[in-house]
Amino acid sequence: MPPLPPTPPPRKAPTFRLRVDDLAHPGVAVFFSAVVPADVLQRAVDASMTWLYTRETAPTKYVVKSITLILRAMDGVAHTTGTRTHKEIHLSLDYVLKTRYHAADEITGVLVHEAVHCFQHFARGTCPGGLVEGIADFVRLRAGRAPPHWTRSADGAWDAGYERTAYFLAWLDARGAPTAPEEGTFVRRLNASMRSGAYDARIFETLAGQPVDALWTAYGASFAAPNKAAPDDVPAEAPPPA
Numbered sequence: 001m002p003p004l005p006p007t008p009p010p011r012k013a014p015t016f017r018l019r020v021d022d023l024a025h026p027g028v029a030v031f032f033s034a035v036v037p038a039d040v041l042q043r044a045v046d047a048s049m050t051w052l053y054t055r056e057t058a059p060t061k062y063v064v065k066s067i068t069l070i071l072r073a074m075d076g077v078a079h080t081t082g083t084r085t086h087k088e089i090h091l092s093l094d095y096v097l098k099t100r101y102h103a104a105d106e107i108t109g110v111l112v113h114e115a116v117h118c119f120q121h122f123a124r125g126t127c128p129g130g131l132v133e134g135i136a137d138f139v140r141l142r143a144g145r146a147p148p149h150w151t152r153s154a155d156g157a158w159d160a161g162y163e164r165t166a167y168f169l170a171w172l173d174a175r176g177a178p179t180a181p182e183e184g185t186f187v188r189r190l191n192a193s194m195r196s197g198a199y200d201a202r203i204f205e206t207l208a209g210q211p212v213d214a215l216w217t218a219y220g221a222s223f224a225a226p227n228k229a230a231p232d233d234v235p236a237e238a239p240p241p242a
């Protein structure tokens, strides 16, 4: 049985809306045969709340009142816009069409990533973009929706973003709770630290005991230690049956 999510989401979910900008696009049929829109959005919101918040830091009710999913032809994959209370997730129908052989997993994973952008704290806009994207993919990873091509790597900068940063965050999270990684609090505390005030890289030292560059080096070295649990071994929530 998968571990219970440590943070039950607040009871009343935001209102979900769906807009399809071109019903003739062949990606529309792929989308609707792969997912049930309300279910996949709820799953994405639940994953965001579970992995961004602790029982103590979770809001008692959502600031976000509505999430509108907009399916349309566009370049790229997806992005999130909107106001503090009303969010829009734009998902590319061209991209959905390209993923038609594994659309359910990919759409769910992309929407988990985008839902994180609806609920994460940004340190009043000062959180580095790579960290914003790394946290979104960390949640996708921990929700069991990492695509098969993702690999961990310590090449380059820790805040390169996306899965590069996500696996590093997963390693930091698991370090704090080696026997029960689902109780790791690093990312939840990092998110809480960005609720107000400006981003300060020293938060890594506060939460994990070393400056972020030293942690990045230790993370890279951990790949060469066969007896240590790798971030890949961190059990994720089992994805519910499709």
Ligand SMILES: [Zn+2]
Binding pocket: 113, 114, 117, 132, 133, 136
């Ligand atoms: Zn993103």
